[in-house]
Amino acid sequence: MIVEDVGLSGRRRLRIRRWEGTGRPLVLLHGLLDDSEGWTQLALDTHRPCIAIDLPGFGGSDLPTRPRISGYAEAVVEGLERLDLDGCTLVGHSLGGAVATAVAERTTGVHALALLAPAGYGRIGLSEFVTLPGVKHAASAALPLALVNPLTVTAAYTTFVAHRRLPSRDLMGRVRRRAFKSGPGVVAATEAIAAAGRSKTGFSKRPVHFAGPVAALWGEHDALVSPAHAEALQLALPQAHVEIWDRMGHHPQRERPQDLTRFIERHAARGRDAAARPNRYLRAA
Template sequence: MSVTDPGTGTVSRTTVYGWAGGSSGPVTIVLHGGGPGCHSMSDFTGVMGLLPFRRWLWIDLPGYGNCAAVGGGTEFDASVRAVAALLDRLGLPQVDVLAQSLGGTVALQLAAVRPDLIRRIALIGSQPTAHPGGAADFIADPSLGARTREKYYGGDGPSVAKMQDLLATLEWYDGSTIPESTVQARYRSSITPIALAAATDATQRVVPNDIGAVLDSIEAPTLVLWGRHDPFAGPDYAAALAAALPRGDLVVLGRTAHHPQAERPQAVAAVVDAYLTDRS
């Protein structure tokens, strides 16, 4: 399985989704991050390919990949409702979740409002609140995402060179190892009509809510997996988030930044598989 452009999945009202891996057994849904060009296949193709026996359901959130934005309430709430509605329509029992950044916040909110849908969560680089558990003394840059999007889409607009720089400075620890295919796939996804609409119209993109008030109500065991060199927030933030979750666990992975699942997919796959296989 290689990094591909978004999009040969099934459209179901407000979601675009597809299946990968095994044809039977427990389902693990995959939710992507919120950076330019992110979609679930690009964010997690490496990990899914290393665990082909798992039954993966990848989902593109509204405003990303080939999934158009949806209205009603805030865009973030609409994303949570869209994922819940898809799981209900598919008639799935409790699912596991593997999610990156924005997708992790969606997963946590979903686990809070629909605990019947979620069994276990493994999230990577997610910042669902400014101050998890009331903690404040940690390294974080809450405006970095907005500044990154403005820089990428501003000036002369998106380019392959800008995407290479974005991945190298924010998502990977060692930018010299980024495959050209990854850069090209993310760039192509960042210039689709849906992506460009979200770049110019804030109502067309997902803006996460601060869900700190519901973290202590989340019953699902949750793994907080963090890149040691994540520029959005440091391991101290990750530790505070894990501590704020009733059944939170923490793994910090060295030599990685915001996308450890892309840079070190073997390590992430091993940790995630062990965690999601745990039935305790």
């Protein structure tokens, strides 16, 4: 695995992690409070080369130019252009799912999409609450103290993210280490998610202009991004293959990593010829 920085316009940077492999690469976009390290297990499980990106404001990447999904997408598109990839399968989780959708509309280099509990296909109550006037300032001030406390992180993770599963030691360590640095990035991302849910031109209100294979996945116990958003996704991307997995929360790459690797390979990474026919919803154990 190699860690490197990709220069962007305006003297900004994106930090990426690379893993070697064969075939068309997977480009991996993480969710809120995570970074590119969170994709390590998936990168080790697949035979494909992987490039995981720290989204703007997270890990080693600079803040976005503005707190909107379009701001994140523009940075990722520029980063992909600098990397000069000959096409990729774009995998996005939560916040990264919204960014992946926006990237796919902006570049011809995306061959397929895998969207894991993606934001952007409906309103998300927690992000809207946190960005309310008055609440936003208090939440920003309290966030570092909350993230450095292992009891708070564990309670939030088991309740909202992983359906009563404890966070892994490496995730706990990264969240706590970066607690006092991550505030501005988390605030910007929360604003972007809330704005995407309210937007009159958001993905839930119109067709998404991407014609390649799409695989989408939710956990039935996801308390952050509701599985009910799957209906809006299928209207926006009618070619999508959608599954809702039983007994899973918001974090498939940690809760069911090997199943996730097979899902991405079967329904997205192989391309058009191997893409499953669209379905209403397929529940998987």
